[in-house]
Amino acid sequence: MAADSAATLPARAPGVPRHVAIVMDGNGRWARRRFMPRVFGHKYGMETVVRVIEDCSRRGVEFLTLYAFSSENWKRPEEEVSGLMNLVLVGVSKYLARLAGDGVRIRVVGDRSAVSERVRQAWHEAEERTRDNTGITLTVAFNYGGRWDIVQACRRAMAEGITAEQLTEDVLGRHMALAHAPDPDLFIRTGGEVRISNFLLWQIAYAEFYFTDCLWPDFDGAELDKAFAAYASRERRFGAVPAPATASQPASA
Ligand code: FPP
Numbered sequence: 001m002a003a004d005s006a007a008t009l010p011a012r013a014p015g016v017p018r019h020v021a022i023v024m025d026g027n028g029r030w031a032r033r034r035f036m037p038r039v040f041g042h043k044y045g046m047e048t049v050v051r052v053i054e055d056c057s058r059r060g061v062e063f064l065t066l067y068a069f070s071s072e073n074w075k076r077p078e079e080e081v082s083g084l085m086n087l088v089l090v091g092v093s094k095y096l097a098r099l100a101g102d103g104v105r106i107r108v109v110g111d112r113s114a115v116s117e118r119v120r121q122a123w124h125e126a127e128e129r130t131r132d133n134t135g136i137t138l139t140v141a142f143n144y145g146g147r148w149d150i151v152q153a154c155r156r157a158m159a160e161g162i163t164a165e166q167l168t169e170d171v172l173g174r175h176m177a178l179a180h181a182p183d184p185d186l187f188i189r190t191g192g193e194v195r196i197s198n199f200l201l202w203q204i205a206y207a208e209f210y211f212t213d214c215l216w217p218d219f220d221g222a223e224l225d226k227a228f229a230a231y232a233s234r235e236r237r238f239g240a241v242p243a244p245a246t247a248s249q250p251a252s253a
Contacts, residue, residue: 007101007102007103007133007134007135008103008134008135009057009060009061009062009103009134009135009136010058010059010060011060012059012060012061012062013059013060014232015228015229015231015232016059016060016061016228016232017061017184017185017186017208017228017231018061018062018063018182018185019061019062019063019064019065019181019182019183019184019185019186020056020061020063020064020065020184020185020186020188021064021065021066021067021184021186021187021188021199021200021203021204021207022052022064022065022066022067022187022188022189022190023067023187023188023189023190023191023196023197023199024045024048024049024066024067024068024190024191024216024219025189025190025191025192025193025215025216026041026190026191026192026214026215026216026217026218027041027042027044027045027215027216027217028041029041029191029215030044030045030215030216030217030218031044037079038080038083039079039080039083039084039087041216041217042080042083042084042087043087044217045216045217046087046090046091046095047217048216048217048218048219048220049066049068049091050095050098050099051220051221052064052219052224053099053104053136053138054102055220055221055224056136056224057102057103057104057135057136059224059228061136062136062137063136063137063139063181063182063184064136064137064138064139065138065139065140065141065178065181065184065200066138066139066140066141067141067144067197067199068084068088068140068141068142069084069110069141069142069143069144070141070143070144070145070197070198070199071110071111071143071144071145071147071148071198072145072197072198073143074114085115085116085119088119088122088123088142089118089119089122092122092123092125092126093122096125096126096129096130099130099138100129100130100133102135103133103134103135103136104130104133104135104136104137104138105130105131105133105134105135105136105137105138106126106127106129106130106138106140107127107137107138107139107140107180108123108126108127108139108140108142109139109140109141109142109144109149109177109178110141110142110143110144110145110148110177111143111144111148111152112142112143114143115142115143123140123142137180137181139178139180139181141177141199141200144177144199145198146196146198146199146200146201146202147198147201149176149177149178149200149201149202150172150176150201150202152175152177153172153175153176153177153202154172154175156175157171157172157175172202173202176202176203178200178203183203183204183205183206183207184200184203184204184207185207185208185231185236186207186208186210186227186228186231187199187200187204187207187208187209187210188210188211188212188227189209189210189211189212190212190214190215190216190219190223191213191214191215191216192211192212192213192215193211194211206236206238206239208230208231208234208236210227210230210231212226212227
């Protein structure tokens with residue numbers, strides 16, 4: 001099948017992360033402040049999702065991974081869970097053509113066995129329709145948990161007959177749900193909480209973290225630029241020591 005769009009990404013400016021992962025928190029509080037039900041916040045959160053995909057794409061981000069529904073979100077009231085499931089159907093029918101036309105490649109990770117056939121079908125359609133696209137890769141983590149991911153990777157490796165001696169970080173990494181992407185460079189959480197909440201536990205070993213009080217529906221290009229500026233100011237050492245200072249670049253005190 002030909003790609004839905006030949007659109008490719010602009011060159012990534014220095015300081016722009018290659019892979020951004022986001023915990024989109026604060027929809028409920030955003031809605032409550034407007035005396036509206038929580039699902040109203042998720043609906044606006046969906047608009048933010050589309051805007052942030054486009055903002056990341058314009059800045060040359062190659063991979064964007066969003067935490068849309070965690071393994072633990074089933075504990076929410078039935079009305080909210082079914083609202084979120086319905087939002088998948090609405091989102092795919094409303095935005096898939098636009099995203100596909102922009103060259104976005106969509107992938108979905110998480111345990112699909114527990115979601116309805118209709119939701120599974122919507123995700124399948126999104127993945128198939130954008131399979132040959134060459135723009136930003138959007139990975140939606142849906143019914144996803146970092147611990148689930150590690151267990152499913154071990155199970156798949158064992159089912160392939162990989163022995164304990166053969167199991168290395170590289171081998172396990174190839175069985176993780178995000179094997180198609182490099183590890184995230186920048187992990188953003190909106191909504192003011194400072195925790196990981198079982199997102200991408202394996203993959204964020206060396207990610208830079210950025211937490212903001214901004215509620216997800218209010219997160220826009222300016223907020224994204226603040227996160228990128230914070231990222232650009234960090235020195236990433238991956239466990240090594242700082243690079244030695246050169247004559248023109250004295251060591252800081
Ligand atoms: C957390 O905010 C948000 C979620 C659990 C759902 C995120 C979903 C969206 C942004 C809609 C887009 C969906 C898809 C399918 C891409 P919260 O409800 O915990 O907010 P609170 O902390 O203010 O209560």
